[in-house]
Structures are given as structure tokens and as C-alpha cells.
Amino acid sequence: MxxxxxxxxxxxxxxxxxxxxxxxxxxxxxxxxxxxxxxxxxxxxxxxxxxxxxxxxxxxxxxxxxxxxxxxxxxxxxxxxxxxxxxxxxxxxxxxxxxxxxxxxxxxxxxxxxxxxxxxxxxxxxxxxxxxxxxxxxxxxxxxxxxxxYYHKVKNGVTPPKASTYQPEAGVKKGFRCTVCGYILEADTLPADFICPICRQGADKFVPLGG
Amino acid sequence: MxxxxxxxxxxxxxxxxxxxxxxxxxxxxxxxxxxxxxxxxxxxxxxxxxxxxxxxxxxxxxxxxxxxxxxxxxxxxxxxxxxxxxxxxxxxxxxxxxxxxxxxxxxxxxxxxxxxxxxxxxxxxxxxxxxxxxxxxxxxxxxxxxxxxYYHKVKNGVTPPKASTYQPEAGVKKGFRCTVCGYILEADTLPADFICPICRQGADKFVPLGG
Structure with a gap:
């Protein structure tokens, strides 16, 4: 196992x-x-x-x-x-x-x-x-x-799909995930003008966690 | 270089x-x-x-x-x-x-x-x-x-001679080094009954750092 x-x-x-x-x-x-x-x-x-x-x-x-x-x-x-x-x-x-x-x-x-x-x-x-x-x-x-x-815990970093073998544990309960790059915003609400800090996509590319 | x-x-x-x-x-x-x-x-x-x-x-x-x-x-x-x-x-x-x-x-x-x-x-x-x-x-x-x-900084751990390629930076200024295993005791004085926590040798096997 x-x-x-x-x-x-x-x-x-x-x-x-x-x-x-x-x-x-x-x-x-x-x-x-x-x-x-x-x-x-x-x-x-x-x-x-x-x-x-x-x-x-x-x-x-x-x-x-x-x-x-x-x-x-x-x-x-x-x-x-x-x-x-x-x-x-x-x-x-x-x-x-x-x-x-x-x-x-x-x-x-x-x-x-x-x-x-x-x-x-x-x-x-x-x-x-x-x-x-x-x-x-x-x-x-x-x-x-x-x-x-530190990258995972402090920065809420996600794992680049091809860059690594590591899969981070989902420690974030409430938030939104960028469907383009996987970045997770830990927050109760998603600002309409939010820009993904990683891939520069707008809020329309984000989905609620667990959604 | x-x-x-x-x-x-x-x-x-x-x-x-x-x-x-x-x-x-x-x-x-x-x-x-x-x-x-x-x-x-x-x-x-x-x-x-x-x-x-x-x-x-x-x-x-x-x-x-x-x-x-x-x-x-x-x-x-x-x-x-x-x-x-x-x-x-x-x-x-x-x-x-x-x-x-x-x-x-x-x-x-x-x-x-x-x-x-x-x-x-x-x-x-x-x-x-x-x-x-x-x-x-x-x-x-x-x-x-x-x-x-953590091993090097917090525990003052030394590098096992064959176990690793890493050589720790000498951050300890005052202390004593076990001549058997390399363990470093950070202290002003060496107690006469001191026992090396790693290799169990006595104080007679320790030498002052820089000595």
C-alpha cells in the first residue's frame, strides 16, 4: 500500500x-x-x-x-x-x-x-x-x-503540474481556485476585479473550492 | 570557481x-x-x-x-x-x-x-x-x-563523515569538539563528567574549538 x-x-x-x-x-x-x-x-x-x-x-x-x-x-x-x-x-x-x-x-x-x-x-x-x-x-x-x-504552508503555493511530483495537502477550507493555473485564494469572497497573482487571469476564471 | x-x-x-x-x-x-x-x-x-x-x-x-x-x-x-x-x-x-x-x-x-x-x-x-x-x-x-x-542550526548537529556531502558552517564560537565523533558542545566550560550525547565518550576526548 x-x-x-x-x-x-x-x-x-x-x-x-x-x-x-x-x-x-x-x-x-x-x-x-x-x-x-x-x-x-x-x-x-x-x-x-x-x-x-x-x-x-x-x-x-x-x-x-x-x-x-x-x-x-x-x-x-x-x-x-x-x-x-x-x-x-x-x-x-x-x-x-x-x-x-x-x-x-x-x-x-x-x-x-x-x-x-x-x-x-x-x-x-x-x-x-x-x-x-x-x-x-x-x-x-x-x-x-x-x-x-514554506512555499506550501506560508505562501499557499500550489504545485506546478509538470514541475514536481509533490501534491500539496488541501489545507484551505474556504476560497477560490484559479482554473488556469491552480492558484488558491483563501478568502470568503472573490473581488470582481481580482487578478490571479500567478497567471494574471481575471476573477471569471476562478471557481469556489469544493464547487 | x-x-x-x-x-x-x-x-x-x-x-x-x-x-x-x-x-x-x-x-x-x-x-x-x-x-x-x-x-x-x-x-x-x-x-x-x-x-x-x-x-x-x-x-x-x-x-x-x-x-x-x-x-x-x-x-x-x-x-x-x-x-x-x-x-x-x-x-x-x-x-x-x-x-x-x-x-x-x-x-x-x-x-x-x-x-x-x-x-x-x-x-x-x-x-x-x-x-x-x-x-x-x-x-x-x-x-x-x-x-x-534544523539539525544543524537548532541541534548543533555535525555531519556524519560518510553520510553526507554537506559540510556545516562553523557557527559556534566558544565550545568543545568531541574528537571521536565530531559533536560540538557550545559552552564556556566543559564539565569533567561530561558524556558525549552521540558517541558516549568522556570529557577527556573533547578539545576546545579553535585549539
């Missing part, structure tokens, strides 16, 4: 992983970035095959992860979690920089950057696990990192 | 991973257990090759991870982090149970259990990354899980 709620007891950070192959630039939110060895420093990250990011990493053999700051806004998380790199310039609205490999990364609301060269790939079915050797790493801020628990 | 302090901004949980192959039972602390896919549910864990646990997992093709509770004691963490399964019965001092595969796991001070069958192995140099398909999972408690940040 697999009780999926057992997985709520796992702890993760929240990261953006990006890559570039020529003109193709892509990035997405993940919670699966992990350091796995110290000498040499190696990291793994699992990326959904449906994400453009996975394909760009496969072609370029490069990925760059940044750890989000606890103060990171839903606009940033939403841009990378709820939109596709196919049809949306995720990097356009944020201050970005390029690492030594020419891979762009978000340089604001982030606390550390890790630039990796892919040395192995494991097919996990729905996802590809990339094993990367760290070429460079730097601190971007001394802020606390965002944890997945 | 690789700034190792950037890795302090990664977030992890703290887990015990165990296995059994016939009479050989082994377990160790890890921070690298991670769910990587949802359908089917798969997890990865990186285990140092020098740990007996890695060898037992390789032989049996099974591993069971438990997530530690935030309230877990240093005795439990120390038993699995600072001793070798070669010469120490790590399970003896704690309440244990056996999963469907006959693998023992610690059933106290833990919040969730994940029993996995190895479906792939990746050689990471110093470590082996095991990819496991989850056969069963259950909640063991509704307590908060222990995060690696």
Missing part, C-alpha cells in the same frame, strides 16, 4: 533550473535538485520530459540551478512553474545573468547558483534524471532559502 | 536508509532521499560506497527510507551517522519494525516510511545513486519532519 500522504513528510528546497542550446532558452521550477557527492561536486536533478527544459538540457549537456530565496514572489515561481518555455519568455520579466557557459539564470530573489555539465542521464519514465558535475557555484544572497514546506 | 558555501543554501530532509540481505542488516543517515517521479512513484538515494549499507542494498536490491521527526534525538542520529554497521548494532537500541520485504526500519522518532525495490544504479564515484520503485509507503506520525537546516 502506498499512502501518498507519506510523501508530504519529505523535505525539499525550491529551485529554478535553466539551460540554453543556441537560441533555445528554457527554464522551470523543480524541487529535486540535490548535491550527491562532494569530491568531485556532483548534483542531480529530475526534470519532466514534457518540459522544454529537459529537451534543451539534453541537447546542450548543460544545466544551471538557482535556489530561490524564502522571499521570492509568486510571480517568479509562477512564471517558471505555470508557463511553458515554448510560448512564454520566462526570463524577460526578471533580472537575469549568464554563467560561464552562456546559460541564463535568474539573479534576483535567489540565494545561490550552481552551473553543471551533464555527465550522465537516467531515464525515469516520466522524468529524466540528469547527473551533473558542478563547474562553478556561487552565493547570490545571504537570505534564507525557500523550502517546499 | 566553486564556492562550497553556496551549497549551504540547499534544503534537505534527514533520513535513515536501511537494508537487509539475509543476516546482514545495515543502515545509515542520509540527506539525499528524494521522490523523483509520481507515476510510478520512484525515489533516489545516494549512499557512500564506504558504507556497509551501500553494499547490502546492492546485494539485496532493496532499501527502506524513513524520514526523521524534528524531535528525533541525537542518540538516534548519532547511532546511524557515526557508527559503522560492521561493528555496531544500530537497530538494537531503538524500536524497530520490519516492512513487507523483511527490511528493518526505525519505527520511533520517525514520520514516514518508504520501502523500495532498486530498479537502477548509477556509479557516482564516491557514492552509488540507487533508483527505487516504491513498493509501499506509510505515515508513521503527524509530527514535523526534521530538516537538515
Amino acid at each position: 502506498i499512502d501518498l500522504k507519506a510523501f508530504f513528510h519529505m523535505s525539499y528546497g525550491l529551485y529554478l533550473v535553466s539551460s540554453r542550446d543556441g537560441d533555445a532558452v528554457a527554464g522551470c521550477t523543480v524541487n529535486t535538485l540535490s548535491q550527491v557527492t562532494a569530491e568531485p561536486v556532483r548534483m542531480t536533478v529530475a526534470v519532466n520530459k514534457d518540459n522544454v527544459t529537459a529537451q534543451v538540457i539534453q541537447r546542450s549537456g548543460l544545466f544551471t540551478g538557482v535556489a530561490l530565496a524564502q522571499s521570492a514572489g509568486m510571480e517568479l515561481i509562477g512564471a517558471f512553474g505555470f508557463h511553458s518555455s515554448r510560448d512564454y519568455d520566462k526570463f524577460g520579466a526578471f533580472r537575469t545573468a549568464e554563467d560561464e557557459n552562456g546559460v541564463p539564470y535568474v539573479a534576483e530573489q535567489t540565494v545561490a547558483r550552481f552551473s553543471c555539465k551533464v555527465i550522465d542521464e537516467v531515464d525515469l519514465g516520466t522524468h529524466i534524471l540528469f547527473v551533473g558535475e558542478v563547474l562553478s557555484a556561487e552565493r547570490l544572497s545571504d537570505e534564507e532559502p525557500m523550502t517546499y514546506a | 566553486i564556492d562550497l558555501k553556496a551549497f549551504f543554501h540547499m534544503s534537505y530532509g534527514l533520513y535513515l536508509v536501511s537494508s537487509r540481505d539475509g543476516d546482514a542488516v545495515a543502515g545509515c543517515t542520509v540527506n539525499t532521499l528524494s521522490q523523483v517521479t509520481a507515476e510510478p512513484v520512484r525515489m533516489t538515494v545516494a549512499v557512500n560506497k564506504d558504507n556497509v549499507t551501500a553494499q547490502v542494498i546492492q546485494r539485496s536490491g532493496l532499501f527502506t527510507g524513513v524520514a526523521l521527526a524534528q524531535s528525533a534525538g541525537m542518540e538516534l542520529i548519532g547511532a546511524f551517522g557515526f557508527h559503522s554497521s560492521r561493528d555496531y548494532d544500530k537497530f538494537g537500541a531503538f524500536r524497530t519494525a520490519e516492512d513487507e520485504n523483511g527490511v528493518p526500519y526505525v519505527a520511533e522518532q520517525t514520520v514516514a516510511r518508504f520501502s523500495c525495490k532498486v530498479i537502477d544504479e548509477v556509479d557516482l564515484g564516491t557514492h552509488i545513486l540507487f533508483v527505487g520503485e516504491v513498493l509501499s509507503a506509510e505515515r508513521l506520525s503527524d509530527e514535523e519532519p526534521m530538516t537538515y537546516a
Whole structure:
């Protein structure tokens, strides 16, 4: 028996992983970035095959992860979690920089950057696990990192459909859910002029919880 | 340039991973257990090759991870982090149970259990990354899980030498370090009858920090 709620007891950070192959630039939110060895420093990250990011990493053999700051806004998380790199310039609205490999990364609301060269790939079915050797790493801020628990509990964050394997527990009793991106507004009433902070849709795209 | 302090901004949980192959039972602390896919549910864990646990997992093709509770004691963490399964019965001092595969796991001070069958192995140099398909999972408690940040900051926990890739920042200015297991006592003076809470050595095995 697999009780999926057992997985709520796992702890993760929240990261953006990006890559570039020529003109193709892509990035997405993940919670699966992990350091796995110290000498040499190696990291793994699992990326959904449906994400453009996975394909760009496969072609370029490069990925760059940044750890989000606890103060990171839903606009940033939403841009990378709820939109596709196919049809949306995720990097356009944020201050970005390029690492030594020419891979762009978000340089604001982030606390550390890790630039990796892919040395192995494991097919996990729905996802590809990339094993990367760290070429460079730097601190971007001394802020606390965002944890997945903080994102869900404090920010009422929902899980990007393709970005993660985690399904948050429904802790919100009264509120409204955005039918476009899944964002949940915890409130008794929905203002007619409400704009989804993640996907910018209007109140007409919201439905009551449990409705 | 690789700034190792950037890795302090990664977030992890703290887990015990165990296995059994016939009479050989082994377990160790890890921070690298991670769910990587949802359908089917798969997890990865990186285990140092020098740990007996890695060898037992390789032989049996099974591993069971438990997530530690935030309230877990240093005795439990120390038993699995600072001793070798070669010469120490790590399970003896704690309440244990056996999963469907006959693998023992610690059933106290833990919040969730994940029993996995190895479906792939990746050689990471110093470590082996095991990819496991989850056969069963259950909640063991509704307590908060222990995060690696909590372990280091609140409990002054040190990093088991083989258990992890993470090196904690030296935040303690005045105190004494156990030369056997690395435990740090934050205090102005060392009581003559002090006993290391992790490895049970006496005060004669402690040296002043910076000394």
C-alpha cells in the first residue's frame, strides 16, 4: 500500500533550473535538485520530459540551478512553474545573468547558483534524471532559502503540474481556485476585479473550492 | 570557481536508509532521499560506497527510507551517522519494525516510511545513486519532519563523515569538539563528567574549538 500522504513528510528546497542550446532558452521550477557527492561536486536533478527544459538540457549537456530565496514572489515561481518555455519568455520579466557557459539564470530573489555539465542521464519514465558535475557555484544572497514546506504552508503555493511530483495537502477550507493555473485564494469572497497573482487571469476564471 | 558555501543554501530532509540481505542488516543517515517521479512513484538515494549499507542494498536490491521527526534525538542520529554497521548494532537500541520485504526500519522518532525495490544504479564515484520503485509507503506520525537546516542550526548537529556531502558552517564560537565523533558542545566550560550525547565518550576526548 502506498499512502501518498507519506510523501508530504519529505523535505525539499525550491529551485529554478535553466539551460540554453543556441537560441533555445528554457527554464522551470523543480524541487529535486540535490548535491550527491562532494569530491568531485556532483548534483542531480529530475526534470519532466514534457518540459522544454529537459529537451534543451539534453541537447546542450548543460544545466544551471538557482535556489530561490524564502522571499521570492509568486510571480517568479509562477512564471517558471505555470508557463511553458515554448510560448512564454520566462526570463524577460526578471533580472537575469549568464554563467560561464552562456546559460541564463535568474539573479534576483535567489540565494545561490550552481552551473553543471551533464555527465550522465537516467531515464525515469516520466522524468529524466540528469547527473551533473558542478563547474562553478556561487552565493547570490545571504537570505534564507525557500523550502517546499514554506512555499506550501506560508505562501499557499500550489504545485506546478509538470514541475514536481509533490501534491500539496488541501489545507484551505474556504476560497477560490484559479482554473488556469491552480492558484488558491483563501478568502470568503472573490473581488470582481481580482487578478490571479500567478497567471494574471481575471476573477471569471476562478471557481469556489469544493464547487 | 566553486564556492562550497553556496551549497549551504540547499534544503534537505534527514533520513535513515536501511537494508537487509539475509543476516546482514545495515543502515545509515542520509540527506539525499528524494521522490523523483509520481507515476510510478520512484525515489533516489545516494549512499557512500564506504558504507556497509551501500553494499547490502546492492546485494539485496532493496532499501527502506524513513524520514526523521524534528524531535528525533541525537542518540538516534548519532547511532546511524557515526557508527559503522560492521561493528555496531544500530537497530538494537531503538524500536524497530520490519516492512513487507523483511527490511528493518526505525519505527520511533520517525514520520514516514518508504520501502523500495532498486530498479537502477548509477556509479557516482564516491557514492552509488540507487533508483527505487516504491513498493509501499506509510505515515508513521503527524509530527514535523526534521530538516537538515534544523539539525544543524537548532541541534548543533555535525555531519556524519560518510553520510553526507554537506559540510556545516562553523557557527559556534566558544565550545568543545568531541574528537571521536565530531559533536560540538557550545559552552564556556566543559564539565569533567561530561558524556558525549552521540558517541558516549568522556570529557577527556573533547578539545576546545579553535585549539
